[in-house]
Amino acid sequence: MPYIVLPQVITDAMLGPDAITNAKIADNAFASEQFAADAITNAKIADNAFSSEQFAAAAVTRLARGIELVKTAAALPQTGHATLFTVAGGRILLLDILGEVTVQIGGVPNDTKLQLNSAVDLCAAVEMSGALVGSVLRITGVAADALVIAAAHAVMPIQATALIADATTIGVRCAGSDGGNGRVAWTLHYIPLQVGASVS
Numbered sequence: 001m002p003y004i005v006l007p008q009v010i011t012d013a014m015l016g017p018d019a020i021t022n023a024k025i026a027d028n029a030f031a032s033e034q035f036a037a038d039a040i041t042n043a044k045i046a047d048n049a050f051s052s053e054q055f056a057a058a059a060v061t062r063l064a065r066g067i068e069l070v071k072t073a074a075a076l077p078q079t080g081h082a083t084l085f086t087v088a089g090g091r092i093l094l095l096d097i098l099g100e101v102t103v104q105i106g107g108v109p110n111d112t113k114l115q116l117n118s119a120v121d122l123c124a125a126v127e128m129s130g131a132l133v134g135s136v137l138r139i140t141g142v143a144a145d146a147l148v149i150a151a152a153h154a155v156m157p158i159q160a161t162a163l164i165a166d167a168t169t170i171g172v173r174c175a176g177s178d179g180g181n182g183r184v185a186w187t188l189h190y191i192p193l194q195v196g197a198s199v200s
Contacts, residue, residue, distance in 0.1 A: 066095045066191040069199050073102040073185035078177035081118045084186050085170040090194030094163040098187045099137035105130060106178025113147055114139055116168050123147045
């Protein structure tokens, strides 16, 4: 079968006037000019590619915070335990769990803490008696640390240590009863560590 012998050096002329006009390649890397501000913005890529919205400035922020799950405000359990979130399908990385008092907690002794599977403490207890609207609750990620409570608009630390949680429940345990008058809204941020892992 006949074959063609190509020259060892291919000149611009052999490839046509526009073939290499704008290509600036050195050491096998693309030059920065090839990735100008509009290079990706104007690219329209189909077939399971990422949409331009996924490359917005906020995308990195959303990734860092993980998936957000917000629960409707509900009464605290009365001298007992209540499930807040259910982890299913595999392990997750628990980045942050935040509670906000939406209706003032009753003025009764009420040590409160968060737990996994209603048995494993995520934190030590904090006194919730009379917590005002806007008060915020948060764990540090260290089980020996008390549940942090801060007044509305106060500065409080973020969860310093991320936790790995397997298929389980995340709940709140209260030592006292305020008659079910108070309300707390809970928000969870997490990242799935296994395919199919989710929180509800």
